[in-house]
Amino acid sequence: MSTSLRFWMPMVAALLLWPLLMAAPAFAQTEAPASAAPPPAAQMSADNAVAPTAVAATPSWNKQTVRYAALRGGLLAIVGAVLIGIWLARRGRIMPLRDIAGLLVFEEAVSRATEMGRPTLFTCGGACDLKRVQLFASMPLLRRVAEMSGELGNRLIVPICYPETMPVHINTMKDGFADAGTIEAFRPDDVRFFPGGQFFFAIASMGWMLEERPATCFYFGYWEADSLLFAETGQTINAMQIAGTDQLYQVPFFVASCDYTIIGEEFWAASAKLSQDPHLLGSLGAQDVFKVGVLVLIVGGALLCSSPFVTRAVEQIQAILK
16 A cells, blocks of 8 residues: 555655646746836926836736646646656656466467467558658567467467568567577568558568468567558468557457457557556556546536636636636
8 A cells, every 4th residue: 555655655746736837837928017107208298208108017818828727737746647657657666567368368369379289370461651650659569479479388489561670570589589598490581571552562561361271370569551451361260369559449350350359558558568568657657647637627627716706706706808
């Protein structure tokens, strides 16, 4: 319990400082005092001369300033929470992550392919190029599959669509086989580049799948219309299939065709849980805490706005802004 409190308290403190960060720029920006110019000499007589008066400085509470302060304050709060989460994770104070069903069967899936004497396939799809962050989020999963393949003596095949991603896949597979102590089992020919774009890649990969007949298929990364092509081909060869993507409009196709599907934000949590990287675990926990804090602020604000006293205060603030 004490570890959980030590992890949560800095996050709560960051959320409490958020309103101060939003309000500070608005107070800092003030109008410079000015003097009223005297009327022209032709319109002013010596008897009714107007003395210059000073205008008091007032805070510039306009909508643009408040909006800018809120955006900047929110960004600082998020960055601060993530940095605190990484700092705590590097010292062993890691927020526990719940088990994800698709991750629990990784070893079973690779073992199944080994027992059947058939290879394992891992691919990120035909739309996951080097600019997609989903590619790098999938690499810890590929490394884990490569490690288990090396331990069990199973062959791992990886089709790719973009040549610039080949070094990323090859190095990740090498690291996985090295973790298993079987770096000599890595075969560079098992990483194949199929050019021509998304659908040409899908057709070539489907032909490779029908030729090699992998017993287990992993689909992780950024997926588009080729998701159903791969999943249906895997069904044809009676392969055990595990998929994961953050593209929610592709999730139904994976759910309909795969044995296990990692949905939405579970995809990001999967790489952190498997790799146990403190940077990933800390940032993931901090973002979850911040989301909970924002939800609390929304619900609390909705409840407070139902109070007549708060409603009058809001109307007064709106009048000042106008």
